[in-house]
Amino acid sequence: MREFIFKANKTITSSDINLKDLPGSCGRLDLLCRCVSDAFFLSHDIRRDVVFYAVLYGQPNPPVCIKFVGNELKKVSPDERNIAIFIKKALKKFEELDEEDRKYWNLSTPGIYVKRLGFRDLILEKLREGKNIYYLHRDGEDVENVDIENPVFVIGDHIGIGEDDEKFLDEIGAKKVSLSPLELHANHCITIIHNVLDKRGFNNTE
Numbered sequence: 001m002r003e004f005i006f007k008a009n010k011t012i013t014s015s016d017i018n019l020k021d022l023p024g025s026c027g028r029l030d031l032l033c034r035c036v037s038d039a040f041f042l043s044h045d046i047r048r049d050v051v052f053y054a055v056l057y058g059q060p061n062p063p064v065c066i067k068f069v070g071n072e073l074k075k076v077s078p079d080e081r082n083i084a085i086f087i088k089k090a091l092k093k094f095e096e097l098d099e100e101d102r103k104y105w106n107l108s109t110p111g112i113y114v115k116r117l118g119f120r121d122l123i124l125e126k127l128r129e130g131k132n133i134y135y136l137h138r139d140g141e142d143v144e145n146v147d148i149e150n151p152v153f154v155i156g157d158h159i160g161i162g163e164d165d166e167k168f169l170d171e172i173g174a175k176k177v178s179l180s181p182l183e184l185h186a187n188h189c190i191t192i193i194h195n196v197l198d199k200r201g202f203n204n205t206e
């Protein structure tokens with residue numbers, strides 16, 4: 001499995017999404033959609049061995065976690081607008097739930113689930129599942145020298161993940177991994193990680 005956690009610091013947490021303004025009023029929802037696209041889509045195929053989590057911290061009702069499961073996704077296509085429509089549906093589903101039901105994963109559309117879950121609690125869940133946490137950061141260890149097993153890759157948005165969550169990752173022993181000496185876009189990091197793992201022959205049984 002290849003798992004990703006994307007922290008979306010400003011992305012809207014209501015279904016009041018203006019599909020004509022993903023970057024502005026929706027709090028960089030364009031970036032989240034590009035990350036989902038790059039996490040799952042191959043040319044004429046989909047990566048079934050990927051799970052992608054987006055933790056949304058924008059207004060009005062943070063945090064909201066949306067989970068995308070590759071081997072269950074249906075009808076999602078790679079373009080940003082299409083993905084934004086599925087995120088809007090997930091947020092609508094979330095709005096319809098009471099706070100008790102929000103504690104559990106709720107299916108929105110095939111392969112897309114929504115839950116009240118913050119960044120740190122999600123990381124702690126992954127540790128309990130026996131996953132290794134790799135924090136993607138320009139100043140980490142060169143990926144070429146890092147063994148990757150049972151991975152969850154943590155990626156920030158245009159703001160990063162913030163000092164407090166960086167400290168938290170440090171404390172829980174996350175491995176800081178660099179993909180380039182340059183500062184990259186989050187979605188490009190996903191593409192590079194896939195490429196590194198593809199070349200290593202990393203497959204969905206690992």
Ligand SMILES: C[S@@+](CC[C@H](N)C(=O)[O-])C[C@H]1O[C@@H](n2cnc3c(N)ncnc32)[C@H](O)[C@@H]1O
Nearest residue numbers: 136137138155156159160178179180182183184
């Ligand atoms: C646009 S960058 C964030 C820039 C932000 N100003 C900061 O200082 O963190 C988005 C995310 O991509 C990842 N990233 C960017 N460049 C990287 C690199 N060279 N190696 C590994 N990850 C990188 C990091 O997770 C980062 O939070």
